[in-house]
Amino acid sequence: MDKATMTETIIAAKLEKQLSWEQMGKDLGMSPVWLTSACLGMNSAPAEKAAAISEYLGLGKDVATALAAYPTKIWDQAVPTDPLIYRLYEVVGVYGETLKEVIQEKFGDGIMSAIDFSMEVDKIEDPKGDRVLLTLNGKFLPYKSW
Amino acid sequence: MDKATMTETIIAAKLEKQLSWEQMGKDLGMSPVWLTSACLGMNSAPAEKAAAISEYLGLGKDVATALAAYPTKIWDQAVPTDPLIYRLYEVVGVYGETLKEVIQEKFGDGIMSAIDFSMEVDKIEDPKGDRVLLTLNGKFLPYKSW
Amino acid sequence: MDKATMTETIIAAKLEKQLSWEQMGKDLGMSPVWLTSACLGMNSAPAEKAAAISEYLGLGKDVATALAAYPTKIWDQAVPTDPLIYRLYEVVGVYGETLKEVIQEKFGDGIMSAIDFSMEVDKIEDPKGDRVLLTLNGKFLPYKSW
Amino acid sequence: MDKATMTETIIAAKLEKQLSWEQMGKDLGMSPVWLTSACLGMNSAPAEKAAAISEYLGLGKDVATALAAYPTKIWDQAVPTDPLIYRLYEVVGVYGETLKEVIQEKFGDGIMSAIDFSMEVDKIEDPKGDRVLLTLNGKFLPYKSW
Amino acid sequence: MDKATMTETIIAAKLEKQLSWEQMGKDLGMSPVWLTSACLGMNSAPAEKAAAISEYLGLGKDVATALAAYPTKIWDQAVPTDPLIYRLYEVVGVYGETLKEVIQEKFGDGIMSAIDFSMEVDKIEDPKGDRVLLTLNGKFLPYKSW
Amino acid sequence: MDKATMTETIIAAKLEKQLSWEQMGKDLGMSPVWLTSACLGMNSAPAEKAAAISEYLGLGKDVATALAAYPTKIWDQAVPTDPLIYRLYEVVGVYGETLKEVIQEKFGDGIMSAIDFSMEVDKIEDPKGDRVLLTLNGKFLPYKSW
Amino acid sequence: MDKATMTETIIAAKLEKQLSWEQMGKDLGMSPVWLTSACLGMNSAPAEKAAAISEYLGLGKDVATALAAYPTKIWDQAVPTDPLIYRLYEVVGVYGETLKEVIQEKFGDGIMSAIDFSMEVDKIEDPKGDRVLLTLNGKFLPYKSW
């Protein structure tokens, strides 16, 4: 079973059981963001987590195997068009140099890892309009000389 | 004075006074991230903040005027090459669909604003390697029908 | 049912019943522009509107469900080739900087939302050739400092 | 005097006299949007209007000549990055097919001209946040067979 | 029947009947260039012409309906690779600025319409090698101020 | 003297003498289109024509030399943005396949040369709006087998 | 039968009969390079050659018809990735300006035709490593003034 079929299978089961990623994450003890990325095929799940997700949804071993496979991460749009995703791209364009200045001032020359990395989404209720809170947490990796 | 000259002038004054963005933000009562973006010319500063920044650095009225001007936000690289900025772009590529799922599940159909928006950078000390914590806070804007 | 199949199904029903978007909008009490965008899969319809559209066309619940689903908005051509759509793109290219000047002079630093947004198309009859009147109505979102 | 120098000269005079495009348009009896586009070098001004603009700003004949010259309209960014202009581009991407459906249903096969064309910007005050009203008015041009 | 199927059906009938576009145009009283573009799906045919073409080829009503549908004009190659088409693209690249100078000198600031437009292909026999004569005839549209 | 300086020099002399390309072509016995392309640096002029153009405008030998130099033909915009030039590009996109069909039906497999080529611009006066007539005349080059 | 199916059919017959392009060219009295390009669908074969190729391979009339059809020449990769083809692209990049200098010095302003053109591949045996000899032979086409 390839990743695309796996995602379709999982989405169908999730719809049938009327589950949310939030609920699934809570029941399985996993972050909803990570869980979603694994189910969309953009991250591999460790074997026991893959088994747990598959079993929780009442799906077979082939789904667990597909969840555990190492994905090739491909996106087609160098500049994404969906408005929600474009706004994130715009943040990188507008604030990229700013973040470079501030992070490297705080940590020295290096980068924030996108591999040793986690991310959460929270909702802040606000009478003037609710707010989305994204938290990105990545290990700082210093450049080294040799 | 255009924004590019303004940025050069501010960076030179900051170097001479051996200031950090962190320190400047604390002294001026502004977020270091926002302050940096205004000084790099990617945001306009309200008139009184523009005056305060310029005065704090011992610079003239033309710098304050330039800080208050409304910028045209342009970035040349559709796919950024600097490794620190690329990693952020990669996060958008790898997790964009995931964030769309999770945000829209939590909030309904809509987007996170990149205009009514703020961002902070924090350092989490960790013996296995310090971590960068980025917090993005944007108003949720629902799509409307008409 | 995915959005593409939904659009095909709706277009087929509309042809069979010899309806226009104009007529459908009038009968359903919805703007023809918004209605068309929802039927083409570029906007989600609130549940009761989705049900109303589907019932009006004599279609099933799966169409209503597909209308209510949150779309991923993708367009393939960074520069559109169809002459009608290209002319709109040309307007953005030729008048983009002008609109930035005029809007920001009137409202301050900020943008016109494309989310909290509506649009209408009208026909002005004119013996020298009829004219198209497009009206775009978007909330102004000011940049904020923090 | 080329168009770029002309624009710089006009902007400098406008700043010195503390004029707005709105005020200039009212005083000169011209639409502020068209006036701005001519001053930014994206439209040519008929000779008498070019003379009137230049005289009004206390500028010389070379500015009037430059205003009257036929421009080569060039924009560098196939996908604009400035958020205000990008939102307009996004509207073309999201609603392009919709407008094609609705306009061609109303008028037959053809396009809305971007040459025999005018545009206005209005402000709608609203306690929940002011709104931008863009009105585009273009001649309908039918395709012809031969 | 979509435009692609329509084109295939027409080409097959044309081959079977061993017709040329030239002959078809003469018999139907239509320009061979316009007729070809309608049959290739790049122009819509008015209802009576669509019926005439379809009947002439011994094809059904669905072909007439498809010929009359308004096409979405899409081409995939920003720079065409087929040598015959590339040479035309090269002419636009090499002579574009020249045509702008000469047309605008003759007509004022404006464009040649590609909508209110016709084109013919003729053959000039020449012992040193026959020559292709392309004639493009488009309405001049002046820019207007407002 | 390089081609860019040559063009500037010629345009300045032309403006000072209040000449049109039309007039220059008539006086010099050359096609206005070809003459313009040579003066814009997109074609080389044979030595005696180069001398005649330069002398006619009261310019020096360096201009004649530059006119006679073989140009490297470069255009920066794969898709041109100026509306007059874009419309020509659009014609190639919309009618390219049509012209391929019609030309190859008339002449066999081959192309229309863009080198052994000439072009004229004429004005057709018309009470409903003047029309531009472009005539392209290129040698047919058949493919050969070997 | 379209060109793609034709190529598959020919390649299959060639494999079955264990023929080489070299051998086929010799037996049919055609250049192996041209023969290959016709069989790969990048050139049309004159009717009698098309018949000869098809008969030689024991294939039907539909193959001969497809060989004789005029191809639309399309390649997808603006920069080819296959190393053998990339090296040829690299030669054009590195030596393009050089060839322009040398050819135009020898022949005057003009181009080498890619239509009235032939090409051969030879093998030069060499103990230090065999060498490939490509010979391109194209008619010189001078630019003309008019």
Added chain:
Amino acid sequence: MDKATMTETIIAAKLEKQLSWEQMGKDLGMSPVWLTSACLGMNSAPAEKAAAISEYLGLGKDVATALAAYPTKIWDQAVPTDPLIYRLYEVVGVYGETLKEVIQEKFGDGIMSAIDFSMEVDKIEDPKGDRVLLTLNGKFLPYKSW
């Protein structure tokens, strides 16, 4: 002295002495193609050849040093626009797959080197129009397994 200045210097000296690349190659005992590529800065000249070229043209040691420097080979146009160079690019596009078939049939899996490589340009006089003969000679490099 960088390569660009070197080229300008050499071209100026060549013009002053009214030399051709052909003549220079004959006098210096070098291939005109290679000599041109070295003078245009796309190849480095071995020290003694660099000295010979510079001395022959009456230029100084800095020119010889620049000729001997190892160039970084950069071309800006992925698809060249100059017609002479484009035709070569077209040959690669149209005949690339053909050459791959024919070369690999003759030599096995591998490529023709663009480094261990030479090229000549010859003129074939022909009453029907002279012909350009390009000869490319590159070492065959077989792929190896390991």
Added chain:
Amino acid sequence: MDKATMTETIIAAKLEKQLSWEQMGKDLGMSPVWLTSACLGMNSAPAEKAAAISEYLGLGKDVATALAAYPTKIWDQAVPTDPLIYRLYEVVGVYGETLKEVIQEKFGDGIMSAIDFSMEVDKIEDPKGDRVLLTLNGKFLPYKSW
């Protein structure tokens, strides 16, 4: 059997037999990197190696034939998105000029062959985190003059 089917067949057999590339390389006496590239269809295998691989996996002659076929090497993403592959691309971007300096200082003007080339992957165990050791070994090819 084409290369894509061949790869699928091999991967399926490898999974069924629970083999690693490492183990296969060791058992067959081939480098795991080369073996993988041949099985992924990016290199051809000499006939006896192709037979050995196919037999080892219990597959048929068609797999051996496909392994021995000369591949057309195509990759779709000019800038790869998968993080593992992007990091290698980033190394070429960041260190390309450096490698050019160091290699050409050591070897003279020329390149490192990507054809007469081999590569190995090793694992260096390290308590602070294991390290990947890539070794690239390519023949130096000097540029030659002629």
Added chain:
Amino acid sequence: MDKATMTETIIAAKLEKQLSWEQMGKDLGMSPVWLTSACLGMNSAPAEKAAAISEYLGLGKDVATALAAYPTKIWDQAVPTDPLIYRLYEVVGVYGETLKEVIQEKFGDGIMSAIDFSMEVDKIEDPKGDRVLLTLNGKFLPYKSW
């Protein structure tokens, strides 16, 4: 002093003193590859190394400061054209999927860091032609779930 001026200054001093990167690396106890990348402005040097390099070359404090500054790593060519650098890009294209297979088989799901990374260049003398040995050494970073 910016990085570009710094590089020019260092290259000039290196030329004057007739040093090689090899020799400089040996004398300064630094890897020649890293040293070159720092001097070309693609890596920052720790303060004491920056001082040592500058002093060794007889240059001032401003060079040391520039060496220590954190660079913004930018490369303009998504696909590099210089043959030496292109061959490395080709290796990534041809072997990227292979390396992903082999590395992830050996290490699990993750990447080879391009930050915690070093690289060496060695020369292997060989009578059939010397060989370049590139050794890349990067920390393996496993993906983590959260």
